[in-house]
Amino acid sequence: xxxxxxxxxxxxxxxxxxxxxxxxxxxxxxxxxxxxxxxxxxxxxxxxxxxxxxxxxxxxxxxxxxxxxxxxxxxxxxxx
Amino acid sequence: xxxxxxxxxxxxxxxxxxxxxxxxxxxxxxxxxxxxxxxxxxxxxxxxxxxxxxxxxxxxxxxxxxxxxxxxxxxxxxxxxxxxxxxxxxxxxxxxxxxxxxxxxxxxxxxxxxxxxxxxxxxxxxxxxxxxxxxxxxxxxxxxxxxxxxxxxxxxxxxxxxxxxxxxxxxxxxxxxxxxxxxxxxxxxxxxxxxxxxxxxxxxxxxxxxxxxxxxxxxxxxxxxxxxxxxxxxxxxxxxxxxxxxxxxxxxxxxxxxxxxxxxxxxxxxxxxxxxxxxxxxxxxxxxxxxxxxxxxxxxxxxxxxxxxxxxxxxxxxxxxxxxxxxxxxxxxxxxxxxxxxxxxxxxxxxxxxxxxxxxxxxxxxxxxxxxxxxxxxxxxxxxxxxxxxxxxxxxxxxxxxxxxxxxxxxxxxxxx
Numbered sequence: 426x427x428x429x430x431x432x433x434x435x436x437x438x439x440x441x442x443x444x445x446x447x448x449x450x451x452x453x454x455x456x457x458x459x460x461x462x463x464x465x466x467x468x469x470x471x472x473x474x475x476x477x478x479x480x481x482x483x484x485x486x487x488x489x490x491x492x493x494x495x496x497x498x499x500x501x502x503x504x505x
Numbered sequence: 506x507x508x509x510x511x512x513x514x515x516x517x518x519x520x521x522x523x524x525x526x527x528x529x530x531x532x533x534x535x536x537x538x539x540x541x542x543x544x545x546x547x548x549x550x551x552x553x554x555x556x557x558x559x560x561x562x563x564x565x566x567x568x569x570x571x572x573x574x575x576x577x578x579x580x581x582x583x584x585x586x587x588x589x590x591x592x593x594x595x596x597x598x599x600x601x602x603x604x605x606x607x608x609x610x611x612x613x614x615x616x617x618x619x620x621x622x623x624x625x626x627x628x629x630x631x632x633x634x635x636x637x638x639x640x641x642x643x644x645x646x647x648x649x650x651x652x653x654x655x656x657x658x659x660x661x662x663x664x665x666x667x668x669x670x671x672x673x674x675x676x677x678x679x680x681x682x683x684x685x686x687x688x689x690x691x692x693x694x695x696x697x698x699x700x701x702x703x704x705x706x707x708x709x710x711x712x713x714x715x716x717x718x719x720x721x722x723x724x725x726x727x728x729x730x731x732x733x734x735x736x737x738x739x740x741x742x743x744x745x746x747x748x749x750x751x752x753x754x755x756x757x758x759x760x761x762x763x764x765x766x767x768x769x770x771x772x773x774x775x776x777x778x779x780x781x782x783x784x785x786x787x788x789x790x791x792x793x794x795x796x797x798x799x800x801x802x803x804x805x806x807x808x809x810x811x812x813x814x815x816x817x818x819x820x821x822x823x824x825x826x827x828x829x830x831x832x833x834x835x836x837x838x839x840x841x842x843x844x845x846x847x848x849x850x851x852x853x854x855x856x857x858x859x860x861x862x863x864x865x866x867x868x869x870x871x872x873x874x875x876x877x878x879x880x881x882x883x884x885x886x887x888x889x890x891x892x893x894x895x896x897x898x899x900x901x902x903x904x905x906x907x908x909x910x911x912x913x914x915x916x917x918x919x920x921x922x
Contacts, residue, residue, distance in 0.1 A: 445796050458850055465753055
């Protein structure tokens with residue numbers, strides 16, 4: 426899966442976790458917590474969705490790598 | 506046979522709009538079944554029926570604004586199906602209970618209505634000014650016609666819309682008001698899927714919190730809790746779990762709080778006209794922040810009796826529905842105490858405002874590493890500030906302190922939660 430495909434998959438799952446985020450203007454570098462108001466439960470749900478869809482199990486201690494979508498894509502590219 | 510009335514919608518919400526019937530006349534219903542969706546200023550809520558029986562009549566059209574206490578439907582043994590009149594006057598007449606009596610407008614009122622059923626029913630039928638304008642029973646079962654609610658039918662007539670051009674999303678594909686709005690109606694509508702009107706939400710929160718601060722003599726306590734044991738236990742637990750089964754610290758906080766509430770009933774219940782009544786169970790509410798501004802505090806039934814994985818699942822489901830739609834009215838009004846947590850990006854300490862008619866609000870600050878005195882030295886430990894805002898009419902700070910310490914004790918032995 427190339428980065429564009431990964432990004433599409435991640436944004437679809439993110440949109441499911443937080444339906445109120447406007448994906449048309451989404452900024453991959455913006456903090457998911459500070460800019461998009463995701464809380465710890467949202468991040469857990471995103472990790473669960475990524476695990477289910479891409480088979481990558483993000484351990485608790487790696488949640489910091491989910492700061493923004495660009496970071497998450499870097500992380501997933503190393504593993505997916 | 507009894508009238509099912511619009512139940513209490515929560516603190517300082519006196520009316521709601523019936524947006525959808527989920528049953529038809531003649532349907533068998535069981536206690537706890539969702540029979541209608543009601544839109545309040547906070548959300549669209551699913552409303553459950555309190556008894557088993559047959560829906561004999563639906564008095565209120567979809568799209569109607571209804572005061573708390575207004576008869577909505579008649580539930581009986583099925584023998585009365587077809588007669589359209591309510592046992593008592595529907596609408597905003599003098600029989601409708603005032604906001605002050607609203608929270609208890611269920612069993613007692615229903616019983617009162619039961620005593621003179623047919624007289625009221627007949628009067629209703631005989632009065633052209635009451636019954637003439639609109640029939641109250643959805644006519645979706647009428648043969649040969651496109652199934653639609655009366656309100657949708659009237660609206661379509663007014664707007665010159667042909668119902669056969671519209672796909673219905675109501676029960677059995679019946680056309681309901683919102684289908685007409687999709688088809689080009691003009692009325693303002695709360696966005697689908699749990700959306701809310703921000704101004705109305707603000708006004709509702711303002712009303713409830715003003716009442717709280719005006720009527721409840723709050724006292725406040727705070728304590729800092731070492732989360733070392735909880736953190737280690739949680740890391741160990743989550744390490745062996747896929748993300749979908751992992752727990753958050755919040756689940757431990759809720760369970761510990763629920764267990765402490767079970768031990769200190771003076772903090773768990775409702776304060777009404779007769780004073781404080783302790784609840785027989787712990788239904789812990791959780792203040793859920795809605796992105797875009799706003800707050801709802803739905804509750805989890807019997808929180809203290811759930812295992813941590815069960816509690817976590819219920820918690821996730823509750824947050825999802827709080828933000829996405831599908832909360833039940835009983836979840837909004839059934840809370841016996843509430844937790845507020847500002848989360849990882851919050852502040853160290855949050856002092857809550859009690860959500861009436863409850864008598865306690867437990868605040869959970871941000872868990873972060875802090876220097877703590879440990880065994881004669883200083884150690885950097887994950888720690889959190891727990892607070893309590895409690896009602897001085899019911900208990901004093903001494904009891905509140907015991908309660909907070911009880912939560913702390915539980916958090917020191919997470920394996921026992």
